[in-house]
Amino acid sequence: MFKQYRLRDYRFRLVFYVYAISLIGVMVIGSARKSVQSQQILGLAMGTVAMLAVSLMDYTWILKFYWLIYVFNLVLLSLVQVPFIHLRPFGVLRNGAYRWLNIGGFQFQPSELAKLLLILFFAKFFEKYKEQLNTWKILAITAVLFGIPVIFIKEQPDLSTTISIVVIFLVVIFIAGLSYKIIGAAIAVAVPSVIVFISLILQPDQEILDDYAFRRIMAWLDPAKYADDAYQQQNSIIAIGSGQLAGKGLNNNSVSSVKNGSFIAEPQTDFIFAVTGEELGFIGCAIIILLLALIVLECIWIGKRSRDFSGTLICCGVAGYIGFQSFVNICVATGIMPNTGIPLPFVSYGLTSLVTLFLAIGFVLNVGLQPKKY
Numbered sequence: 373m374f375k376q377y378r379l380r381d382y383r384f385r386l387v388f389y390v391y392a393i394s395l396i397g398v399m400v401i402g403s404a405r406k407s408v409q410s411q412q413i414l415g416l417a418m419g420t421v422a423m424l425a426v427s428l429m430d431y432t433w434i435l436k437f438y439w440l441i442y443v444f445n446l447v448l449l450s451l452v453q454v455p456f457i458h459l460r461p462f463g464v465l466r467n468g469a470y471r472w473l474n475i476g477g478f479q480f481q482p483s484e485l486a487k488l489l490l491i492l493f494f495a496k497f498f499e500k501y502k503e504q505l506n507t508w509k510i511l512a513i514t515a516v517l518f519g520i521p522v523i524f525i526k527e528q529p530d531l532s533t534t535i536s537i538v539v540i541f542l543v544v545i546f547i548a549g550l551s552y553k554i555i556g557a558a559i560a561v562a563v564p565s566v567i568v569f570i571s572l573i574l575q576p577d578q579e580i581l582d583d584y585a586f587r588r589i590m591a592w593l594d595p596a597k598y599a600d601d602a603y604q605q606q607n608s609i610i611a612i613g614s615g616q617l618a619g620k621g622l623n624n625n626s627v628s629s630v631k632n633g634s635f636i637a638e639p640q641t642d643f644i645f646a647v648t649g650e651e652l653g654f655i656g657c658a659i660i661i662l663l664l665a666l667i668v669l670e671c672i673w674i675g676k677r678s679r680d681f682s683g684t685l686i687c688c689g690v691a692g693y694i695g696f697q698s699f700v701n702i703c704v705a706t707g708i709m710p711n712t713g714i715p716l717p718f719v720s721y722g723l724t725s726l727v728t729l730f731l732a733i734g735f736v737l738n739v740g741l742q743p744k745k746y
Contacts, residue, residue, distance in 0.1 A: 377428070377741040386670045386740070390718065390733055393663040394419075394726070396656075397644070397719035403622045404640040404647045408721050415723035419730030426734030427741070435682055438496035442517070445489040448473065448482035449524035471528045481724040483525045483533045487540055488732050490521065491689035494541065498548035499682040506551040514545070531585050532712040536697060543692030544685055592710035601711075604643060607635040609707045612649030612657070619653030640721040642713050645705035660719060661702070667718075667733075668695040674740040683739040690732045693717075 394416055402409035434441075451473055472479050497517070504510045518541055526534045546555070573580050573589065581589075587601045595602035611630040620626060629650055630636045636643045649657050668691045675687025694717045701716040703709040715725050 381741050381743060382427075383670065383674060383737055383740040386667065386674070386733065386737065389663050389667045389670065390730070393660060393667070393718045396648075396660060396663075397716075399622055400644060400648050400651065400719065401640045401721045403624075403651055404644060405721070408640055411723060412721055412726070415726040418723070419727045422727055423730040423734035423737070426731055427737035429738060430742075431683065431686065431735055431738045432680065432742075435492060435496040438493050441489050442493045445482075445486050445493070445521060446524070449486060449521055452482055452524075452528060471530050471533075481722075483528065483530055483537075484722075484724045484728045486521055486525065487533075487537055487693055488690075488728050488735075490518070490537060491540060491544060491686060491693065491732070492735070494518075494544050494548075495682040495685035495689065498544065498685060499680070502549060502681060505545075505549055506554060511554075529582055529584075531582070532714045535712065536693070536700075536714060539696045540689055540693050543696075544689045547685055547688045548681075588711045592707075604636050605704065605707055605711050608643050608646035608705045611635070611646040612706060615650040615653040615656075617653050618655055619649070619651045622651050624651060641715055642701070642711070642720065643705055644716055644720045645702055648719070649705075660716075661698075664694065664698040664717065668698075671736050674736055677743045678739050679742050679744050683742070687736050687739055690736050693732065694729070 398409060398412050398416065401412050452471065471483060472481050494514075497514070498505060501510050522534055522537060525537065569580070573586060587598060591598035591601035592605065595606055607630055614620070620629065630639055630643075630646055636646060639647050645657065645660075648660060652659075671687045671691035671694070675684040675691070678684045678687060697714050697717050700709060700712055700714045701720070704711050704714070715722055717729055718726065
């Protein structure tokens with residue numbers, strides 16, 4: 373379970389990047405909503421303990437229990453909501469969705485943890501079946517194993533997390549060695565399918581997407597017509613622009629700011645980048661983007677030097693996890709994409725998200741402690 377490692381192999385550079393952006397997140401969250409800052413600090417402390425513990429545990433030993441990891445993930449998701457049966461013994465209803473568990477007075481979001489658990493499971497699964505990955509049998513088994521948890525999450529409903537997990541999975545299976553012929557065939561089918569899908573969901577009587585998802589897309593395409601759904605994104609764009617180069621400063625008391633004027637409902641979560649842009653300006657936004665990019669690149673670099681294939685898949689999966697969520701969150705805050713409700717890694721408020729990210733970094737650090745030279 374534990375091995376003797378060399379201190380010089382510990383990737384302190386990655387730890388520095390993670391803490392730098394996390395501390396920025398704590399400061400911005402305190403400015404956006406002071407009442408939850410202490411909770412984020414608690415999450416940072418919990419994440420630190422989890423990261424240090426996991427970083428010193430042999431990831432290859434943990435991956436021996438990959439089937440237990442998979443089952444554990446399904447159990448947590450099923451406790452929130454059993455699809456189609458709607459049995460919710462522990463699920464907590466928030467904003468019309470069952471996404472949280474309440475066990476012993478402690479609430480957390482299993483779908484966030486599912487991102488990391490699925491990376492771990494498929495890292496071992498694809499390592500074991502690497503030579504058979506492109507056979508129809510393994511692809512079919514993979515589709516079933518991946519499809520079950522995705523259905524659980526989609527039924528909560530949680531479309532944004534579903535999209536995140538799909539992208540993370542695609543990154544992992546691509547790195548695992550999926551045939552370019554299969555990728556080409558998938559693209560040939562996907563492109564016209566996406567075109568047909570978009571044309572169908574734009575119909576006023578469509579029944580494909582849930583109403584909330586449909587309204588978010590339409591609010592992005594036609595904000596004037598769907599003003600009630602577009603106001604947060606429009607105000608986010610205005611806030612980022614108003615910060616100019618250096619911003620208005622943290623904890624400012626300007627009545628026209630997004631947080632003081634309540635122009636954004638939850639500035640500490642999905643639209644934390646708007647608060648950053650307004651209060652820290654272009655410089656603050658650039659620093660956050662740079663730190664996120666450095667974290668992703670560091671994960672990829674560690675993965676390239678991993679002693680085995682599963683370590684590479686873990687690092688690339690975590691890189692995809694952080695990179696995709698960062699890209700989407702910033703695109704939403706700047707109006708480039710429809711509102712999806714994806715948090716900004718290490719910056720947005722959320723204990724489950726923060727602790728899961730620190731756990732993921734812990735696994736990457738352990739991979740870095742066991743490079744190829746060993």
